[in-house]
Amino acid sequence: xxxxxxxxxxxxxxxxxxxxxxxxxxxxxxxxxxxxxxxxxxxxxxxxxxxxxxxxxxxxxxxxxxxxxxxxxxxxxxxxxxxxxxxxxxxxxxxxxxxxxxxxxxxxxxxxxxxxxxxxxxxxxxxxxxxxxxxxxxxxxxxxxxxxxxxxxxxxxxxxxxxxxxxxxxxxxxxxxxxxxxxxxxxxxxxxxxxxxxxxxxxxxxxxxxxxxxxxxxxxxxxxxxxxxxxxxxxxxxxxxxxxxxxxxxxxxxxxxxxxxxxxxxxxxxxxxxxxxxxxxx
Amino acid sequence: xxxxxxxxxxxxxxxxxxxxxxxxxxxxxxxxxxxxxxxxxxxxxxxxxxxxxxxxxxxxxxxxxxxxxxxxxxxxxxxxxxxxxxxxxxxxxxxxxxxxxxxxxxxxxxxxxxxxxxxxxxxxxxxxxxxxxxxxxxxxxxxxxxxxxxxxxxxxxxxxxxxxxxxxxxxxxxxxxxxxxxxxxxxxxxxxxxxxxxxxxxxxxxxxxxxxxxxxxxxxxxxxxxxxxxxxxxxxxxxxxxxxxxxxxxxxxxxxxxxxxxxxxxxxxxxxxxxxxxxxxxxxxxxxxxxxxxxxxxxxxxxxxxxxxxxxxxxxxxxxxxxxxxxxxxxxxx
Numbered sequence: 001x002x003x004x005x006x007x008x009x010x011x012x013x014x015x016x017x018x019x020x021x022x023x024x025x026x027x028x029x030x031x032x033x034x035x036x037x038x039x040x041x042x043x044x045x046x047x048x049x050x051x052x053x054x055x056x057x058x059x060x061x062x063x064x065x066x067x068x069x070x071x072x073x074x075x076x077x078x079x080x081x082x083x084x085x086x087x088x089x090x091x092x093x094x095x096x097x098x099x100x101x102x103x104x105x106x107x108x109x110x111x112x113x114x115x116x117x118x119x120x121x122x123x124x125x126x127x128x129x130x131x132x133x134x135x136x137x138x139x140x141x142x143x144x145x146x147x148x149x150x151x152x153x154x155x156x157x158x159x160x161x162x163x164x165x166x167x168x169x170x171x172x173x174x175x176x177x178x179x180x181x182x183x184x185x186x187x188x189x190x191x192x193x194x195x196x197x198x199x200x201x202x203x204x205x206x207x208x209x210x211x212x213x214x215x216x217x218x219x220x221x222x223x224x225x226x227x228x229x230x231x232x233x234x235x236x237x238x239x240x241x242x243x244x245x246x247x248x249x250x251x252x253x254x255x256x257x258x259x260x261x262x263x264x265x266x267x268x269x270x271x272x273x274x275x276x277x278x279x280x281x282x
Numbered sequence: 283x284x285x286x287x288x289x290x291x292x293x294x295x296x297x298x299x300x301x302x303x304x305x306x307x308x309x310x311x312x313x314x315x316x317x318x319x320x321x322x323x324x325x326x327x328x329x330x331x332x333x334x335x336x337x338x339x340x341x342x343x344x345x346x347x348x349x350x351x352x353x354x355x356x357x358x359x360x361x362x363x364x365x366x367x368x369x370x371x372x373x374x375x376x377x378x379x380x381x382x383x384x385x386x387x388x389x390x391x392x393x394x395x396x397x398x399x400x401x402x403x404x405x406x407x408x409x410x411x412x413x414x415x416x417x418x419x420x421x422x423x424x425x426x427x428x429x430x431x432x433x434x435x436x437x438x439x440x441x442x443x444x445x446x447x448x449x450x451x452x453x454x455x456x457x458x459x460x461x462x463x464x465x466x467x468x469x470x471x472x473x474x475x476x477x478x479x480x481x482x483x484x485x486x487x488x489x490x491x492x493x494x495x496x497x498x499x500x501x502x503x504x505x506x507x508x509x510x511x512x513x514x515x516x517x518x519x520x521x522x523x524x525x526x527x528x529x530x531x532x533x534x535x536x537x538x539x540x541x542x543x544x545x546x547x548x549x550x551x552x553x554x555x556x557x558x559x560x561x562x563x564x565x566x567x568x569x570x571x572x573x574x575x576x577x578x579x580x581x582x583x584x585x586x587x588x589x590x591x592x593x594x595x596x597x598x599x600x601x602x603x604x605x606x607x608x609x610x611x612x613x614x615x616x
Contacts, residue, residue, distance in 0.1 A: 100293055100317050100319050101319055110321075110326075112295070112319065112321070112326065112327050114333070114337070114338060115292035115293040115317070115341060115343050116292075116337070116340075116341070122293070122317035123317070124319075153332070157332070157334060157337075158330065158332040158333050158334070159333060159334045159337040159338060160337070204337060208334070208337070211570055211571060212570070237566075237570075240570055240576070241576040244570075244571060244572070244573050244576040245573060245576050245577070273578055274578055274589070
């Protein structure tokens, strides 16, 4: 059984280099040596720049997966945030919208991110294959969100897969006005909200990771005795129970006896937990 | 929730098919501010694999849906006091409160609240079962939710009290931990409705019953109901066996029966902390850091209970309880 690291990543996913620029700045992200479209900080934030459209996004995720396999050190990223520009019929340029529904125009399939992030605007993101100029629905039009949702589900926790869009165009300010400088301006204006979203996701991811982290006594045992998967799971939970029930010193005493067989150790730990569980009236 | 009676939802999902339902329209008017999201079926949000109950419980959403299929089901053996045929119905799934021992956390994949708004179908189901059984019927509400806690939104009492008032041959038992009884008190008490409140000792309640009104407030509420002529019942459950628990229950019994008239109680019950083994497993996954779930358990017929509880403890508590309340009003919850 792998030993679970306590460090977690929040992975940001953006399509355009001009969206990536401000994000790199906000979170002090540095390029990874092996991949030219991945940037990472030592504070647990990673950025994947995918290129425009569903196909590019899928390919970027596939390359990320291959590189992690090649490095043999997959990093745990329970939280994923798709952030990027989108067109909207009603919202003003620069407004941020948190997605509570992500639909694919091609398949008419919808997904529903858990309402975790707070914002001023919430709504549907509709993923289209070419820029939408007529804005027929009251939704944010983008070109990646739905593919992002599908891909991120393979890596992250459903409740921590989120999407927010910054409005770059609407019926009054059309797509022709979109330029790197405008994107920069929009992202910097939303920097506080973006940081808040990332911070919240990082905290939630960290809390979840803490819950599944291996208890220290278990790590000692795993370093000393060969455990198969089933034994590892059992001993891990038994150690966890000793810790939660404030019986760590008792556990230490038992471990000091130097059991070499996983079966014997499991038995001893079980018996010990069984003792002193009957109600004693004061 | 206790201070501010307006319940907040992180979002409101509405099934397309019931968007125009009268209750939906009324609820939308009450939850202004929450994002509203149209869905096809509640299962596409509520039943998805991979959801985390613990994360969602921080800010649950409300899902307004239509209950399809059977709306009324036979209640488990030993669920209630009454002798008639027992049934339960769940107009809601999940609860506003966050009790660490609650089986709902192990049963559902999502912590969002589902409110089935087609009360008319529940009522038809109740009528059908009542017609099928001459010996009298009891209908339990609050098996998969707290029936009163969301009254301002659900209008449960507003709908079902008048309904049962016209069906004196059937009994409605409302299970709750809520102090939300304003609506009930606005009605004339009806003889065939019992409000059953669950209690654990104060220490246990503070430790495990998050967001539940205090013991004092709940006792005051029950007293108010009793004085107004409503039939009330007390459910001392779940009993969580641990050192000092008998003394804790002695105190709880004393607090309860100094506030309520034991002779006028509809019924009193005791029930152990127990739940299906698979639900316990799911709870441990969600709360591996919870002391209650790390304790030694015993398993009988697929049900887990605490090793520190058991028959001897329940008998000891029953002995103490019978010094306050007549045995004829008592049953042990199976």
